[in-house]
Structures are given as C-alpha cells and as structure tokens.
Amino acid sequence: xxxxxxxxxxxxxxxxxxxxxxxxxxxxxxxxxxxxxxxxxxxxxxxxxxxxxxxxxxxxxxxxxxxxxxxxxxxxxxxx
Amino acid sequence: xxxxxxxxxxxxxxxxxxxxxxxxxxxxxxxxxxxxxxxxxxxxxxxxxxxxxxxxxxxxxxxxxxxxxxxxxxxxxxxxxxxxxxxxxxxxxxxxxxxxxxxxxxxxxxxxxxxxxxxxxxxxxxxxxxxxxxxxxxxxxxxxxxxxxxxxxxxxxxxxxxxxxxxxxxxxxxxxxxxxxxxxxxxxxxxxxxxxxxxxxxxxxxxxxxxxxxxxxxxxxxxxxxxxxxxxxxxxxxxxxxxxxxxxxxxxxxxxxxxxxxxxxxxxxxxxxxxxxxxxxxxxxxxxxxxxxxxxxxxxxxxxxxxxxxxxxxx
Numbered sequence: 553x554x555x556x557x558x559x560x561x562x563x564x565x566x567x568x569x570x571x572x573x574x575x576x577x578x579x580x581x582x583x584x585x586x587x588x589x590x591x592x593x594x595x596x597x598x599x600x601x602x603x604x605x606x607x608x609x610x611x612x613x614x615x616x617x618x619x620x621x622x623x624x625x626x627x628x629x630x631x632x
Numbered sequence: 633x634x635x636x637x638x639x640x641x642x643x644x645x646x647x648x649x650x651x652x653x654x655x656x657x658x659x660x661x662x663x664x665x666x667x668x669x670x671x672x673x674x675x676x677x678x679x680x681x682x683x684x685x686x687x688x689x690x691x692x693x694x695x696x697x698x699x700x701x702x703x704x705x706x707x708x709x710x711x712x713x714x715x716x717x718x719x720x721x722x723x724x725x726x727x728x729x730x731x732x733x734x735x736x737x738x739x740x741x742x743x744x745x746x747x748x749x750x751x752x753x754x755x756x757x758x759x760x761x762x763x764x765x766x767x768x769x770x771x772x773x774x775x776x777x778x779x780x781x782x783x784x785x786x787x788x789x790x791x792x793x794x795x796x797x798x799x800x801x802x803x804x805x806x807x808x809x810x811x812x813x814x815x816x817x818x819x820x821x822x823x824x825x826x827x828x829x830x831x832x833x834x835x836x837x838x839x840x841x842x843x844x845x846x847x848x849x850x851x852x853x854x855x856x857x858x859x860x861x862x863x864x865x866x867x868x869x870x871x872x873x874x875x876x877x878x879x880x881x882x883x884x885x886x887x888x889x890x891x892x893x894x895x896x897x898x899x900x901x902x903x904x905x906x907x908x909x910x911x912x913x914x915x916x917x918x919x920x921x922x923x924x925x926x927x928x929x930x931x932x933x934x935x936x937x938x939x940x941x942x943x944x945x946x947x
Contacts, residue, residue, distance in 0.1 A: 617701065
C-alpha cells in the first residue's frame with residue numbers, strides 16, 4: 553500500500569472513530585431531552601413543530617459540517 | 633445500546649439508531665457525489681423498518697434538507713455552487729412541485745395513482761439511465777481518441793475534460809432569444825434566456841412533486857445537457873437548490889403531520905459525514921465519468937418500482 557493512501561486511510565478511520573464517539577454523546581445528551589418536548593409540540597402546535605423541525609435539521613447540519621470540517625483539517629494536517 | 637431499537641414517539645416506530653446512521657451515511661455519500669437526494673433508497677429503507685409511507689416520505693425530505701446543507705457547503709468551498717442559478721431554479725422547482733402534487737391529487741381522485749406513477753417512473757428512470765450511459769460513453773471514447781482531459785489534477789484540466797456529446801443542443805438552447813437573457817459567469821454560461829432555466833427547474837419540480845424526493849436524477853442531467861452547466865457545478869448547484877425546495881416540502885409535510893424530525897436528525901448524523909466524503913470524491917473524477925457512474929441510480933429506482941408493481945408488496 554502506498555504511503556499516501558495509508559495516511560489518507562488512517563486519517564479517515566481516525567475521523568470516523570472521533571465522529572462516532574461525538575455522535576453517541578449527541579444521541580444521549582441532546583435527542584434524549586428533545587424527544588418528549590418535540591412529541592408534545594407535534595401533538596399541540598403542528599405549525600410551530602414544522603418551523604422547529606426545519607430549524608433543528610439546518611442547525612444540526614451546520615454544526616456537524618463544522619465538526620467534520622474541523623476533524624478533516626486536524627487529522628489530515630497531523631498525518632501529512 | 634446503540635444497536636438496540638430506540639422508540640421514536642412522533643411516528644410511533646422502534647428503529648435502531650445504528651441502522652438509521654448507516655442508511656444516512658450511504659445516502660450522504662451518493663448525495664455528495666451525484667447531487668441527488670437519494671429518496672429512492674431512503675423511502676424504502678424507512679418503510680422496511682415499519683414506518684408508514686406518509687412518515688417515510690416527509691421524514692426523508694427533512695433529512696434531505698440537512699444532508700444538502702452539508703454537501704452544498706462543502707461544494708461551495710470547492711467552488712462548485714452557482715448561487716445565482718440556484719436561486720432562480722428554486723422558484724421554478726417550488727412551482728413545479730406544487731403542480732406535481734396537484735397531479736397526484738387528481739390521480740388519487742380517479743383511483744389509479746399507484747399504477748400511473750409506477751409506469752411513469754419506470755419509463756423516466758430507464759430513459760435517463762439509457763441516455764446517460766450512451767452520452768457519457770460516447771464522450772469518454774471521443775476524449776480518449778483526442779487525448780482530452782489527461783491533466784485531471786488541475787481545475788483547468790477537469791473543466792477541459794467536462795464536455796458532453798450534446799454541446800449542439802446546449803448551444804441551441806443558449807441561443808433562444810427570449811427576453812430576459814441573462815449570463816451565469818460562475819457556470820461559464822455567457823447568455824441564456826431566464827425562461828429556459830425556469831422551465832428546466834419547473835420540470836425538475838414537477839417530477840419531485842409527482843414521483844417524490846428531490847428529483848436530482850432528472851435536474852442534474854438537464855442542467856448539464858440543456859443549460860450547459862459543468863457537471864461539478866451542476867452537482868453543487870443542484871444541492872444548494874434542493875435546500876430551498878426540500879425545506880418548502882418539509883414544512884408542507886410537517887404541518888400535515890408527516891415528519892418525524894427525530895428520525896431525520898439521527899439519519900442525518902450519518903449523512904453529514906457521508907456527504908462530505910461524496911463531495912470530496914468528485915475532485916477525483918472528470919464530468920463524463922461522474923455521469924457514467926450516475927447511471928445505476930435511476931435503475932435502482934426502476935427495480936424497486938417493478939418489484940412493488942408485480943408483487944404488490946412494499947419493500
């Protein structure tokens with residue numbers, strides 16, 4: 553295996569491992585607390601639920617994009 | 633514990649978060665690489681674990697929004713997003729999606745919606761795959777003969793390699809003198825009628841409303857062959873445009889009670905990293921090769937629809 557490919561593979565696996573740990577923490581800390589509140593909102597105020605849903609998915613997307621970009625830079629930078 | 637099924641109170645389903653993350657990851661890679669929503673995989677995958685179709689469709693749209701934000705931001709960093717084109721297309725897509733949804737309502741009233749949508753989707757998906765395999769193969773062969781695009785490591789080399797066998801059609805579309813004629817400097821389009829862009833995006837939206845999902849499988853090829861947008865830019869711009877149109881679709885489905893946002897959020901954790909990887913992979917492939925690799929995707933949709941039509945079972 554070429555040295556460059558090995559470095560890239562190592563960076564990728566390291567990134568997946570770090571990302572996996574962060575995602576598990578995220579599941580338990582954030583989604584656990586959000587689940588009941590969102591379920592009540594879904595039953596009680598569907599329009600607000602719709603707006604909150606879009607806000608949550610876009611907010612999570614921006615947050616995760618920043619996390620993955622940071623990890624890419626950090627791990628690629630160290631392996632090179 | 634993450635392997636065990638988790639209860640999602642909104643849709644009333646029990647699904648393993650790991651399953652959702654893996655499905656999200658696979659769809660994320662496809663989306664980042666091809667600029668498609670991946671609804672032809674996400675919908676059946678959610679249905680397969682017991683979610684009702686209305687929730688599967690709405691939740692998939694919400695997840696598409698998140699995935700497209702990640703992939704479009706990555707594509708933007710790579711210089712692959714034409715914001716002006718994306719904003720213009722979003723208006724046509726939303727109008728088209730509404731018309732597609734109305735067509736579905738009409739067919740529902742006549743009682744033959746499943747049969748008509750199945751036949752239309754088989755014809756459309758098969759036609760797209762057949763056309764793209766023929767066109768990409770012809771372009772790749774022609775480039776090999778002429779030695780074009782050997783320098784794939786530079787932006788210039790990749791753009792030189794990104795030509796299509798339908799440049800004649802593209803040029804004639806760009807020559808239509810229908811006012812207002814605009815330019816798209818980011819995409820390298822010197823002049824094109826605004827109406828051509830609106831019609832292309834309207835057709836994409838029509839298919840999105842009629843067949844579901846983001847309809848990137850038809851919009852991305854039309855952007856390349858009709859508007860003359862380079863493939864890398866078509867993928868990135870399509871994703872940016874999907875953020876707007878899928879947000880509209882998500883809101884519309886959410887107020888009808890068809891979105892389980894918790895499922896979408898979990899799926900999206902996998903999609904976020906998959907979309908980044910898919911977007912980065914586009915750097916290593918020239919336009920015709922991306923189009924050639926795109927071919928099997930609509931055929932997966934055909935296989936699912938044929939299976940459902942002949943067996944009467946949903947996956």
